[in-house]
Amino acid sequence: MRTRRLDCPTCGTMQLFRFLEKDEKAWVREKEGPNFYVDNLWRCTAKGCLTYYPHMNKGGYGRLPEKFLEEETAADG
Numbered sequence: 001m002r003t004r005r006l007d008c009p010t011c012g013t014m015q016l017f018r019f020l021e022k023d024e025k026a027w028v029r030e031k032e033g034p035n036f037y038v039d040n041l042w043r044c045t046a047k048g049c050l051t052y053y054p055h056m057n058k059g060g061y062g063r064l065p066e067k068f069l070e071e072e073t074a075a076d077g
């Protein structure tokens with residue numbers, strides 16, 4: 001899993017982010033439209049955080065629905 005430490009606008013701290021999973025991308029496409037570019041979206045893996053944003057564009061962040069909440073915080077790597 002590709003991960004990266006990024007500044008999370010919701011957590012207010014540096015967090016481990018990963019690229020969106022296939023079903024998460026599908027959800028974003030439904031929301032933003034079929035042409036929305038989803039392959040550069042990072043999401044925060046902090047427990048309870050659903051924030052995602054495009055690479056190098058923190059201002060364009062959004063939140064995934066709660067069905068994508070993760071039980072565990074992802075490990076470094």
Ligand SMILES: [Zn+2]
Pocket residue numbers: 008009010011012015044045046049050051
């Ligand atoms: Zn976060």
